[in-house]
Amino acid sequence: MKLVTAIIQPEQLENVQKALVRHGVAGMTITEVSGYGRQRGHVEVYRGAEYTIDFIAKVKVEVLVDDAEAETLVGVILQGARTGSVGDGKIWVVDVGIVVRVRTGESGSGAI
């Protein structure tokens, strides 16, 4: 099993969610996060005083999938999240050892 994690623009969340659901993904977890990559931050001005806001609001999307599904899913997220401008985010995939469904206690692929 794999954990697909995507950091995306908050405005793209709706697109990504739609794309994943259309692809048949049953569930996902999202988290509001802050960070920056090459995009860096932005500047705000209060009473003439400038503040550089380094960390920009992003959304982290996490989806658990079977090994065979992982690469397709990365493509699906990529399509939903891409705007072509800096700050579009990152996607990565890691191996997951154990997955358990809390309600039933079943584990492995059946728990996804």
Place this chain on the structure above:
Amino acid sequence: MILELNSGDTAWVLTSASLVLLMTPGLALFYGGMVRAKGVLNMIMMSFLSMGIVGVLWVLYGYSMSSGTSIGGLIGNPLEYLGLAGLVTDPDPGALAGVAFGSTFAIITVALISGAIADRVKFSTWAVFSVIWATLVYFPVAHWVWGDGGWIGSLGVIDFAGGTAIHINAGAAALVLAIVVGPRIGFGTRPMRPHNMTLVMLGAALLWFGWFGFNAGSAFAADAIAALAWVNTLVATAAAMLGWLVVEKLRDGHATSLGAASGIVAGLVGITPAAGSLNPVGSLLLGLVAGVACAYAVGLKYKFNYDDSLDVVGVHLVGGLVGTLLIGLLADPAIPDNATGLFYGGGFGQLGLQALGAFSAMAYSLVATLLIALALKAIMGWRVSAADELGGIDLAEHSEAGYDLSPVYYSSKVQRTLVLTKDDLPETAKTGA
């Protein structure tokens, strides 16, 4: 001085007093939105505490010190109306209506100062400061300016609703406190941006609304001067907001909401002393000057490195000086019982008087506040610990948080209750041992 009012005037003065009292919670929101989220409650509470402390002092002896029979033009006899003695039986409704109106001015003057010392001051020291400062600085200066026989008012200095007694006075005190208390940890290096601009805008709106009572009520009558003050309060404030926004757009590239709110307050402060002495076009000019001047003045603290956190100096001291001095130029002799400003051929006389009044009150406030602040620093200390300041003063001083946005619940401990039940008793007591 006891007012003599007919029923219509009394109705207006009591209405105005209620409007002005609303300004202090308005100020609390204006200030509260400008600090970081971890200090919003303390910021708001400093203003609210002023309603408690100064409200009590005013009834006990503050009114008497401000409005009692003058002792040498310096102070009203504090014993004359101690506890408002004698006023209850006064058949004229103006007696207690005057007490009501004056109380709200005293309250907001003390509250204004708190903006200079955001996020870092012991609530107890602020409380003691409020008592001493109101007693030794505000009540006497209010007497100088408005009391029957008060020395500044007797000279012919015009301060319609409090440019000198309130804004210059509070602004000077704020400058002293910002310096004595010292900057917040990280001032000038760490970001300290406003956490809730919508609160700031709501506060500015309430201030503007209440300020119509502040200025138009200061006519102490439901008459033409009150109406003039109302219109002047509208147009000066509008012009000041535009002035501030234009400065921002040209200097910083963006017209900001904080700039609009700040411009509103700068205009209100500027027109306060002048609302009964200028025609509306003069008020428009005054507002514009106040808005532009204050938009630049708020940058001074970075240049001179004092942490006047919410710009009490830049807005209230500078705005108060602009308004008080411009009366000397713009006072319209067509208004009954008015002075004649320089621009209307009145010469420099009134301007000189305005400067004398303004700088005398400022000098007294600077010196007296410095002595009070240093004494409190030695006896009580001003600052909370560095850890408390960094962790947030709300939690440290009030044991509360302004916002509870987390979906993660607190661990449930046994709540302290006022009524003991059998379950609260220790095990040994239950068994009757």
